[in-house]
Amino acid sequence: MIFRDLCFGLSVKEISAITYRHPSTVRRYLRTNKAPPHVLHLVNLYRVGRLPSLHESWRGWRMNGELLVDPDGNGYRANEIKSLWAVRQLRRELERLRARPAQFVMDF
Structure with a gap:
């Protein structure tokens, strides 16, 4: 070429x-x-727009301008990807709360 x-x-x-x-x-x-x-x-x-990775988990992913595009065609901006840590923290906290025994408050 x-x-x-x-x-x-x-x-x-x-x-x-x-x-x-x-x-x-x-x-x-x-x-x-x-x-x-x-x-x-x-x-x-x-x-x-291909990612320079040979790892199987990145197959089909590509770059399109400012977006990282998954194999299904969904695009993600850098700030959305950077915020994934917060989503993970929230999920862990919800799972922790769900695992606790339910507390009932009774009004008389």
Whole structure:
């Protein structure tokens, strides 16, 4: 695959961030139209939105702009994912309360 074609529309700064390469290195890749296979792979993963993980649990997940999209097509923003710890804490607290014996208050 031709590096320049793969990077069309991306800035040097964006390519640098995607590939973890210095901007001058990216400029050289663009000038010579040659880049190492792993750099091509990273840019391609970015282009198609795939996560760079081989773990089975991430199969079908992808990135679409600012959203992490699950295999069912549901999108999640970073702030929603960051708040999952609070949801887990609430769930644990509800389970703890549910496990306690019920208390009845009787009015006379």
